[in-house]
Amino acid sequence: MKNSSTGNYLFSNLICIVVAISCVFPLIWMISSSLKTQQTVFSDMSIIPSNPQWQNYYIAWTKGNFGTYFFNSVFYTVVVVFGIILIASMSAYAISKLHFFGKNFIFILLISTMMIPIPGAFVALYVLLNKLGLVNTRIGYILCQINGGLALGIFILKTFFDKIPKELEDAARIDGCNKWQAYLHIALPLARPAIMVVAIFNVLAVWNEYLLAMLILSDKSLMPLQRGLMVFQGAHITQYPLLMAGITITTLPVVVIYLLMQRHIISGIIAGALKG
Amino acid sequence: MSRIKDSITSFLFVVPALLMFIVFSVYPFLKVFQLSVFDWDGIARTMKFIGLNNFKNIFTLDNAFWISMRNAGFITFLALTFQNTLAFFLAHIVDSEIRGKNFYRTIFFLPPVLSGIVVGLIWNWIYNSDYGLLNKFLIWLGFSNLARAWLSDPQTALLSVSIIHMWKGFGWGFVIFLAGLQGIPRDLYEAARVDGASETQILTKITIPIMIPIFFLVSILTILGTMQIYDIIVSTTGGGPGFHTEVPITRIIASMLGSSRFGYACAQGIVFGLVLLFISLLQIKLSQNLRSE
Numbered sequence: 001m002k003n004s005s006t007g008n009y010l011f012s013n014l015i016c017i018v019v020a021i022s023c024v025f026p027l028i029w030m031i032s033s034s035l036k037t038q039q040t041v042f043s044d045m046s047i048i049p050s051n052p053q054w055q056n057y058y059i060a061w062t063k064g065n066f067g068t069y070f071f072n073s074v075f076y077t078v079v080v081v082f083g084i085i086l087i088a089s090m091s092a093y094a095i096s097k098l099h100f101f102g103k104n105f106i107f108i109l110l111i112s113t114m115m116i117p118i119p120g121a122f123v124a125l126y127v128l129l130n131k132l133g134l135v136n137t138r139i140g141y142i143l144c145q146i147n148g149g150l151a152l153g154i155f156i157l158k159t160f161f162d163k164i165p166k167e168l169e170d171a172a173r174i175d176g177c178n179k180w181q182a183y184l185h186i187a188l189p190l191a192r193p194a195i196m197v198v199a200i201f202n203v204l205a206v207w208n209e210y211l212l213a214m215l216i217l218s219d220k221s222l223m224p225l226q227r228g229l230m231v232f233q234g235a236h237i238t239q240y241p242l243l244m245a246g247i248t249i250t251t252l253p254v255v256v257i258y259l260l261m262q263r264h265i266i267s268g269i270i271a272g273a274l275k276g
Numbered sequence: 277m278s279r280i281k282d283s284i285t286s287f288l289f290v291v292p293a294l295l296m297f298i299v300f301s302v303y304p305f306l307k308v309f310q311l312s313v314f315d316w317d318g319i320a321r322t323m324k325f326i327g328l329n330n331f332k333n334i335f336t337l338d339n340a341f342w343i344s345m346r347n348a349g350f351i352t353f354l355a356l357t358f359q360n361t362l363a364f365f366l367a368h369i370v371d372s373e374i375r376g377k378n379f380y381r382t383i384f385f386l387p388p389v390l391s392g393i394v395v396g397l398i399w400n401w402i403y404n405s406d407y408g409l410l411n412k413f414l415i416w417l418g419f420s421n422l423a424r425a426w427l428s429d430p431q432t433a434l435l436s437v438s439i440i441h442m443w444k445g446f447g448w449g450f451v452i453f454l455a456g457l458q459g460i461p462r463d464l465y466e467a468a469r470v471d472g473a474s475e476t477q478i479l480t481k482i483t484i485p486i487m488i489p490i491f492f493l494v495s496i497l498t499i500l501g502t503m504q505i506y507d508i509i510v511s512t513t514g515g516g517p518g519f520h521t522e523v524p525i526t527r528i529i530a531s532m533l534g535s536s537r538f539g540y541a542c543a544q545g546i547v548f549g550l551v552l553l554f555i556s557l558l559q560i561k562l563s564q565n566l567r568s569e
Contacts, residue, residue, distance in 0.1 A: 120545010
């Protein structure tokens with residue numbers, strides 16, 4: 001009895017460790033290959049290259065255009081996430097704490113995009129952007145993505161605002177705050193944990209977005225990293241070390257943010273999934 | 277009077293969201309239906325009304341579209357069975373026996389955090405016929421006859437892509453399953469053990485029945501997520517060889533950008549959307565039936 005449970009324990013641990021290695025190894029391999037030369041990358045099987053080629057990163061950043069892609073990605077991510085938080089928190093606050101005609105209907109409407117998959121919508125979205133003259137512009141790409149993040153943002157923030165006691169609001173209003181001040185100075189600071197969840201969630205989503213970037217953006221100077229990676233791989237398919245350097249540049253920020261914030265991310269995902 | 281004014285200033289808070297929603301969600305949604313009955317190249321000023329011909333063509337002529345649906349269905353089937361079984365199995369052992377829950381949770385959720393493009397490009401290399409790691413490993417093990425061009429061999433392309441997708445996706449299920457398992461009161465297990473239940477009985481008689489709603493939830497997320505797979509396909513096979521790894525989204529984009537048939541692309545989107553809706557409703561119905569029993 002004792003033996004079999006120890007055996008079980010070892011076996012379970014072994015499986016988990018093997019799976020864990022399979023999760024991490026491709027990333028380690030990616031970094032390791034990014035530091036090899038074009039000549040050694042296919043023959044040198046070492047994890048830590050004896051002569052790391054750090055200039056691969058410089059070449060990818062400058063000649064490979066990843067510097068531009070990187071700043072574009074940072075720009076899009078910051079603007080989109082800021083836009084989502086601003087617009088979503090305003091409407092979530094109003095729906096949770098204020099009174100106006102038809103607010104429940106509006107709430108259902110705004111979060112309905114979370115439930116209904118419309119796989120062809122991007123075709124019409126492209127047609128719309130074309131009409132508005134927003135194809136191949138930063139603003140077109142940004143607006144589409146803000147809209148994409150609103151439903152979940154409103155849902156998470158509204159749920160959070162619902163839990164804030166009404167007395168806090170009333171006290172602020174009695175002290176002479178108007179609605180905007182109450183929202184800005186009372187509700188928003190209190191909602192910081194929920195805002196964190198929305199922010200991190202969308203940072204990952206925007207940073208990793210590819211389909212819209214592919215449809216909307218055709219100038220290299222406007223492209224984010226995911227799109228840039230595909231362009232680079234199309235043009236220099238054999239330059240593996242540089243490609244791997246590009247992938248590392250694309251991946252490292254996400255992995256760092258994830259490792260720092262993983263509790264928020266995972267609890268956000270669980271909350272979102274279990275409620276939905 | 278002041279109540280009306282109050283209502284209006286409150287309403288102003290939702291105006292930005294409503295505007296965004298109407299322009300970027302409602303309009304495209306309706307536009308898809310409108311375009312689906314036209315023949316239009318996306319540029320011309322006039323569109324030719326052709327009624328339901330686009331839909332007729334999808335059902336009668338468009339073999340590639342149904343192949344793509346079948347391919348996505350195949351990947352989804354593997355994801356539902358292998359991926360979710362692995363996710364549950366891992367969640368179960370991490371929940372019951374192992375120290376370092378947070379460690380494993382962090383590591384297993386790493387692939388879902390990466391983008392589909394990045395994952396595809398890395399695996400591209402692992403699968404590469406000449407210098408890919410997988411072939412090198414097989415040769416090193418002495419199975420050089422198994423080595424092949426995994427992503428361009430018609431026999432293995434779809435399976436290889438599925439494995440990438442499952443590698444990237446099992447962490448989702450794992451995290452949700454683990455949260456569900458940790459919500460089960462430990463007293464239940466203790467009581468069962470005192471009554472002499474074996475670990476297998478505890479698993480099949482207590483744990484799994486409690487987890488059924490969560491199984492449904494994860495299944496529905498898996499189906500919707502996998503059927504709409506795109507990034508991994510585009511960064512590995514692009515749909516090839518032949519149509520062996522085509523999926524519905526790559527077909528819609530091919531109609532739109534490849535052959536400039538915007539109306540047809542919309543019709544494909546609607547048919548695909550209806551299939552997804554049907555699966556979702558079926559799932560909800562099934563879970564309600566199970567719950568009421």
